[in-house]
Amino acid sequence: MDIKILLVDDEFDFVETMTKRFHIRKMPVTSAASGMEALKLIDEQDFDVVILDVRMPGMDGLEVLRQIRAKRPLTEVIMLTGHASLDAGMQGMSLGAYDYVLKPADFDELLDKVRRAAERKALNVSAQARG
Amino acid sequence: MIESSGYTKLRIKMILTTLGFSLIPLLILGYTIYRQFEAAHTGKVIQHLSHLTENKRRTIDLFLNERLSQLMAIAYTHQVEYFLEGSTLESVFTLMQARSKYYIDLGIIDQNGNHVAYTGPYQAIRTANYKEEEWFSQVQAKGFYISDVFLGRRNYPHFIIAVSRRDGDKTWILRATIDSDIFDSLVQSDQLGANGDAFLLNADNVLQSKPRFGPKLLARMDLGAFARFTGVRTETIAVDGKPFLVGLAWLENKNWLLAIRDDPSEEMMPLAHTRSLMWIILAGGFLLIAGGTILTSNTILAQLVRSEREKAMLNASLTQSSKMASLGKMAAGVAHEINNPLAIIKEKAGWMRDLLEEEDVKASPNYKELEDAIAKIEYHVTRAKDVTHRLLGFARRMDPIHEDVNINDVINQTITFLQNEARYRAIEIHTGFQTDLPFVASDSAQLQQVFLNIIDNAIDAIGKDGNIHIRTMAVHDPNEVIITIKDSGPGIPREKLDKIFDPFFTTKKVGEGTGLGLTISFSIIQKLGGQIKVESEEGQGATFIISLPLNKD
Structure with a gap:
């Protein structure tokens, strides 16, 4: 099963390297450098999992999260x-994020969380289709 | 804080000022009252003396007047022939003596100075002629005469009163001799006190009565020259170098000066009493004021020192708090900025690791080296991450939760984490818990971090072989739970003691400690409303004292 991933971060090097690492694992990743760009992409396509940096110039991660939840409630x-801030992470969770990862993240951990998020999304989608 | 010499100066200044302001009015008051009393007393003494002198003068004048009147009455009621008949003079004299024992004799002298009749003990003077005597011509001229005291033919101190009567062309004189002892008894009296004195002086300063002290009767007594004056005068006259207050009055009937000398010791007794009383009161007042002043200034200074110290402590704690706050902000900023590059480094290393799995790279002779290098990069990124995460944790503004915490349980749990490490280093952890310790409304996870930090530091400080004592107890006013953690380590040098809670201050080797453990502990305890202090002396170990408030607000 292909997981459609959107990576949102303003650090170009980070996005580039992450993209490469996902690609080498046969996981296509679309990337966005800002919140606005991400929201535009989300309007166009249906992503399974969005990896969203909290602290970005322009629109802040939590605001982006809010809008994603509004547009695509099923997207994890x-x-x-x-920001290490458990606060921000917690706040994200309360806004409906699937999970949070502290930077600098362990790639395997992140990968694991992405897989599980995708599984949940698939479950939710099929539940919705049935119900 | 003011140094101790400053306090000493302040204390001396306070004591001197207070003493000055209290003692000067006291002294002025004492002096004024004493002066007033002295003046009033002296006035009273003078008044008393004047009164006494006046009274005595009247008595003596009255006495002389009476004698004179008596003789006048006798002389003018009978012809001279009457007295010359038989024993008439004798019986008159007996009658006079019955009234006054001081009459010595009585005689009648004709105009030629011949003693024509005499009655008295001195029969030898019966035939004496007085024509040449001074008093004889005086009595002829004035009609009466009172003499000074003299020894005369009788060789006994006496004085005479003579009265002349002109009867046609004849003149005769009635003369009485009076024992001058009468003056002694008239002048002296017990009103004079033990050392007072009184006497009569004639115009030539010759004593006419016996004084109690000093020269004898008829000797000279030099009080100075006083022209005749009316009334009473008081003078201070030096006798034998000592000043005496003397009351003076001239008699009306005779040019004699009555002098009454007061008893100086009796006169000054009340003054001396007052003076000693005043000194006692002044000394008592001084002691009281001095004692009070010293007591008050000590109390004030102690208060001052205490408030200075409290202020200094408050300042120190405020400084520490604001230092923490600004450092927290800075640390968070720095940590965040470092985290992003760290994330990239980590991902780059991860990417390299991904690439190493490719077939052709695996065949490279340097494969092992590359893998090793990547592992090292990842390891050190993780290490840096630990630091930044701790920094962010320190800066994190997370509201501590409030739950009922049993401090003893939290400490016991913390000890179990460290028990193995301690046992391995032969360090014994002793606990002395108050068993009925009240629950504290606090955050057990955060408290555990604090205890962990401090006990871990204690173990590191001891190194090997030692003891850690942990005690808990509840105190009142303020209601707090006190936790003391005491180690037997080398202690903390004085100059490092106030830096111990500063961020990045560490005595551990590079790489072993971040220097954040106590900083975080400090900030946690502060957020929980408590206080953390350290007491230590070099070589005596260190004691951390944590106090947590019991009230839940």
């Missing part, structure tokens, strides 16, 4: 916080 979001 994993918050990426460099």
Whole structure:
């Protein structure tokens, strides 16, 4: 099963490397450098999992999260916080994020969380289709 | 804080000022009252003396007047022939003596100075002629005469009163001799006190009565020259170098000066009493004021020192708090900025690791080296991450939760984490818990972090072989739970003691400690409303004292 991933982060090097690492694992990743760009992409396509940096210039991660939840309630979001702030992570969780990962993240951990988020999304989608 | 010499100066200044302001009015008051009393007393003494002198003068004048009147009455009621008949003079004299024992004799002298009749003990003077005597011509001229005291033919101190009567062309004189002892008894009296004195002086300063002290009768007594004056005068006259207050009055009937000398010791007794009383009161007042002043200034200074110290402590704690706050902000900023590059480094290393799995790279002779290098990069990124995460944790503004916490349980649990490490280093952890310790409304997880930090530090400080004592107890006012953690380590040098809670201050080797453990502990305890202090002396170990408030607000 292909997981459609959107990676939102303003650090170009980070996005680039992450994209490469996902690709080498046969997981296509679309990337966005800002919240606005991400929301535009989400309007166009249906992503399974969004990896969203909390602290970005322009629109802040939590605001992006809110809008994603409004547009695509089934899309799972994993918050990426460099702000260590459990606060921000917690706040994200309360806004409906699937989970959060502290920067600098362990790639395997992130990968694991992405897989599980995708599974939940699939479950939710089929539940909705049945119900 | 003011140094101790400053306090000493302040204390001396306070004591001197207070003493000055209290003692000067006291002294002025004492002096004024004493002066007033002295003046009033002296006035009273003078008044008393004047009164006494006046009274005595009247008595003596009255005495002389009476004698004179008596003789006048006798002389003018009978012809001279009457007295010359038989024993008439004798019986008159007996009658006079019956009234006054001081009459010595009585005689009648004709105009030629011949003693024509005499009655008295001195029969030898019966035939004496007085024509040449001074008093004889005086009595002829004035009609009466009172003499000074003299020894005369009788060789006994006496004085005479003579009265002359002109009867046609004849003149005769009635003369009485009076024992001058009468003056002694008239002048002296017990009103004079033990050392007072009184006497009569004639115009030439010759004593006419016996003084109690000093020269004898008829000797000279030099009080100075006093022109005749009316009334009473008081003078201070030096006798034998000592000043005496003397009351003076001239008699009306005779040019004699009555002098009454007061008893100086008796006169000054009340003054001396007052003076000693005043000194006693002044000394008592001084002691009281001095004692009070010293007591008050000590109390004030102690208060001052205490408030200075409290202020200094408050300042120190405020400084520490604001230092923490600004450092927290800075640390969070720095940590965040470092986290992003760290994330990239980590991902790059991860990417390299991904690439190493490719077939051709695996065949490279340097494969092992590359893998090793990547592992090292990842390890050190993780290490850096630990630091930044702790920094962010320190800066994190997370509201502590409030639950009922049994401090003893939290400490016991913390000890179990460290028990193995301690046992391995032969360190014994002793606990002395108050068993009925009240629950504290606090955050057990955060408290555990604090205890962990401190006990871990204690173990590190001891190194090997030692003891850690942990005690808990509840105190009142303020209601707090006190936790003391005491180690037997080398202690903390004085100059490092106030830096111990500063961020990045560490005595551990590079790489072993971040220098954040106590900083975080401090900030946690502060957020929980408590206090953390450290007491230590070099070589005596260190004691951390944590106090947590019991009330839930």
